[in-house]
Amino acid sequence: MIDDKRHARIKSALSLKRISLSDIARSLAVTPSTVSIVSRGFRRSRRVEQAIADALGQRPEEIWPDRYRSGSADHHKETAMPAP
Template identity: 50%
Template sequence: MKQADLVIDRERHARIRYELALRELNLADIARQAGVGTSAVSSVSIGKSRSAHIESVIAKALGCEAKDLFPDRYKHSGGEDA
């Protein structure tokens, strides 16, 4: 997936933050779990960048799979895009 293919999705970002808050988590908690900075998690969540690892950590925290949370990033051939 190219940088130009990334889609900014503020609604998904807000939903992720809301769902995390329901679980008493936030983006900083996800960052610690993923071993990255909070800005990296925010960037992936909003759609400015792509990281299969961060997507996976977010999805796991929300009890789903990354392909369900970020379907636009996993639409090719049913597998993970790099």
């Protein structure tokens, strides 16, 4: 889900810690646009989500509860056991 308000809150919170999305991108060896795309909700990347959460001292579930809701289709698909 695209959420520009959440993206703005993430950037603001990072700014208070003197961290930019570009700083996170450099630490992960990805482009700043990759981090922005994940932050805005266009795409998912657990690695980028975790890096943002770590920088903010939070868990990804706290920042993106809609992405980590237990029982959601995405979560279920990723954790389901293959059929025998």
